[in-house]
Amino acid sequence: MAQHKGAISLPVAKFATGSDERWSQPAFDDREWKQINTGTVWQSQGYTDYHGYAWYRIHVIIPSSLKDNAHWKDSLRVYLAHVNDVDETYLNGVKIGKTGRFPEDEGGYESKWPAVRQYHVAMNNPAIRWNEENVIAIKDYDGGGSGGIFMGSPYLDALERTDGLRVSVPQDRLQYTNKGMNAALLLQNQFNTTLHGVLQYTLYDVISAKDIRTSTVQVSLPPHQSQGLNWQAPNQEGLQLRYVFTEAGSGLKVADTLALPYILTPAITVFPKINNARVYGARPGHPFLFCIAATGEAPLTYEVTHLPQGLTLNAKTGVITGTTPAKGDYKLSVTVKNKRGLAKQQLTIKSGDQLSLTPPMGWNSWNCWGVNVSQDKVISSAQAMIDKGLTGHGWTYVNVDDGWVSPQRAADSSMVPNEKFPDMKGLGDWLHERGLKYGIYSSPGTLTCGGYLGSYGNERKDADTYAAWGVDYLKYDWCSYERIAASDTTLETYVKPFRVMQTALQAQPRDIFYNICQYGLKDVWKWGGANGAQSWRTTEDIEDTWESLLQIGFQQNKLYPYAHPGGWNDPDMMIVGQVGWGENLHPTRLTPEEQYTHVSLWCLLSAPLLIGCDLSKLDDFTLNLLTNDEVLAIDQDPLGKQAQRVLQTPAYEVWLKPLEDGSHALGIFNMQTTTNTVSLPWKSLGLQNKQQQVRDLWRQQDLGTVKDEYSVTLPPHGVRLLKIGK
Known part of the structure; x- marks a missing residue:
């Protein structure tokens, strides 16, 4: 959002699909073009299935007061937020910036969608028409x-010295103790001039609507230097840090509100605990790989009784390998021991036609590395998954997304990895040795979203290659297939490419999880499972904003009939931790409350859980968010039902999910930007009992028997995730 007084908002534009270089010129007549909002993807504004070229034309009068009132009087900033995927921007016909490469450019298409687009034009540049209309x-x-243009509000303003100031509370500097949290307020000067001023910051409790304390400090930051201010705060939900920086020379102010991360999940105990799903599907005669997920003080030892012939347990690692036995249900008794005690669980292996009897849990490279992924980065994240204990909570898939393919196929038409991936089979072997699953990415078109080779015309050859490398998961992304489909919009045209690849996968002598990624086109949830997929994307790509979470996650309600063991609605990958999509990584823009909401909702939806951040930079808050076994158990419940929205108001939503043991998971979501108290009569949920046993899943606390109704006060965009009933 623009900070400076006098900034000019650019909320709307004229819009047309296609491309014509005449459209860059100010004299072009665009009166017949449609109007569209900036800051929101075009798919949500009437262009649902459109991908390719489009132009925005923004008409704006730029007053000379913008220059006259500026303190630096240096440059005009044209801030466009994010543009997906490549842009070339003109001011009155003069090119002022370009980010990424178009398909026809030398070197081919290069997506740069996560990069913020802001272009600067010297104030004395004749391209600016002061006090007149500009295009x-x-x-x-x-x-x-x-x-389109999204994830922000485009504007024009004059660049000022204060624009170089960045204020944050780095999550990797937070230390949680029994008394609360130790934190640092980090000030960074990103410009090459010294920054002087006064910073006032207040710790505010939104639940009680009270200031906890206020501090004022003098700030003097040399060029490209930083300063940390250490302070303490309680570890509780609903805390905000509100600050105002006033620059000494100009009086310009920079203000913002930062929500503070807080930990709800109790510390892992030293006693053994088994955390994996209680059911696992595999196909007879195929290679078998299952890692028992357990926590407790190391070392742990593992025992399994009634293990079928052909399967072997590594008693030190808990990894079961071998060949899946003949069709049938095999009930195993699993024991995990350490010096503190033991834990037992019954695990059922269902050998048959179905895979993924519970949603997959793992990591995907896209949300952090984009097309800049490499074998070293994948191994780094996989090793962090092990070192930080995520595997002990059931996280097992390690999926390589777009960016791994060489520009040319081999002489026999085999797909070849590029120089970033020197040994794809070796990578698979490395993962399998550690009990992890190996995922990969391709497209049914000629090119992937990132401009790399797709599988069109080589589906069987590629499936053979994946199987030879030991691949366990394929994400198959629509992307360029729309050019093959062209104007044919029949259902069969949209189904065919995914059926072709599934036939190729079915012919392989190993289990390969199949994810259809085509953004919900033609109601994929109605036919994805019938065409062999274990999950299907129901939405466009997610971004790390509340608006995106709202549009994607909270629009899944009508899809609940299509989720079941072996087939899952996929609302896209998770947006917690450090993300960046191949550009500079940054902490997710979701507040802590929104992150709790995100994880809670995905678990209620029985969604695939694929972490999208750089696991090697996993902070304590995000790790805690991803390792609450009672919350994850809601996602992994063997009944495989998706939650339904049972109550919806402008202020709050309530989602209810039936569980295998006869109880229910209940999510109460505050949809407001302010604190909200929700009183929920049990009868409003359609429950017969006037009293319910209630457990807070994030805090892992029994709340006892609650009669008639449950009441809770939630912070902005906050959640309470409960288990009610048994």
Whole structure:
């Protein structure tokens, strides 16, 4: 959002699909073009299935007061937020910036969608027409997923010294203790001039609507230097840090509110605990790999009784390998021991036609590395998954997304990895040795979203290659197939490419989880399972904003009939931790409350859980968020039902999910930007009993018997996730 007084908002534009270089010129007549909102993807504004070229033309009068009132009087900033995927921007016909490469450019298509687009024009540049109408024309190419200008509010302003200030509370500097949290307020000067001023910051409790304390400090930051201010705060939900920085020379102010991360999940105990799902599906005669997920003081030892012939347990690692036995149900008794005690669980192996009897849990490279992924980065994240204990909570898949393919196939038409992946089979072997599953990515079109080779015309060859490398998971992304489909919009045209790959996968002598990624086109949830998929994307790409979470996660309600063991609605990957999509990594823009909401909702939805952040930089808050076994158990419940929205108001939503043991998981979500108290009569949920046993799943606390109704006060966009009943 613009901070400076006098900034000019650019909320709307004229819009047309296609491309014509005349559209960059100010004299072009765009009166017949449709109006569209900036800051929101075009797919949500009437262009649902469109990908490719489009132009925005923004008409704006730029007053000379913008220059006259500026303190630096240096440059005009044209801030466009994010553009998916490539843009070339003109001011009155003069090109002022370009990010990424279009398909026809030398070197081919290069997506740069996560990069913030802000271009600077010298105040004395004759391209600026002061006090007259100006035309900002943006040529945009969307290679797949969401398209357009989004994740921010475009504006014009004058660049000032204060624009170099960054204020944050780094999560990797937070230390949680029994008394609360030790934190640092970090000030960074990103410009090459010294920054002087006064910083006032207040610790505020939104639940009680009270200031906890206020501090004022003098700030003097040399060029490209930083300063940390250490302080303490309680470890509780609903705390905000509100600050105002006033620059000494100009009086310009920078203000914002930062929500403070807090930990709800209790510390892992030293006693053994088994955390994996209680049911696992595999196909007879195929290689078998299952890692028992357990926590407790090391070392742990593992025992399994009634293990069928052909399977072997590593008693030190808990990894079961071998060949899946003949069709049938095999009930195993699993024991995990350490010097503190033991834990037992019954695990059922269902050998048959179904895979993924509970949703997959793991990591995918896209949300952090984008097409800049490499074998070293994948191994780094996989090793962090092990070292930070995520495998002990059931996280097992390690999925390589777009960016791994060489520009040319081998002489026999086999797909070849590029120089970033020197040994794809070796990578698979490395993962399997540690009990992890190996995922990969391709497209049914000629090119992937990132411009790498797709599988069109080589489906069987590619499936053979994946199997030879030991791949356990394929994400198959629509992307360029729309060019093959062209104007044919029949259902069969949309189904065919995914059926072709599934036939190729079915012919392989190993289990390969199949994810259809085509953004919900043609109601994929109605036919994805019938065409061999274990999950299907129901939405466009997610971003790390509340608006995206709202539009994607909370729009899944009508899809609940299509989720079941062996087939899952996929609302896209998780947006917690450090993300960046191949550009500079940054902490997710979701507040802590929104992150609790995100994880809670995905578990209620029985969604695939694929972490999208750099696991090697996992902070304590995010790790705690991803290792609450009672919350994860809601996602992994063997009944496999998706929650339904049972109550919806502008202020709050309530979602209810039936569980295998006869109880229910209940999510109460505050949809407001302010604190909200929700009183929930049990009868409003359709429950017969007037009293319910209630357990807070994030805090792992029994709340006892609650009669008639449950009441809770939630922070902005906060959640209470409960188990009610048995």
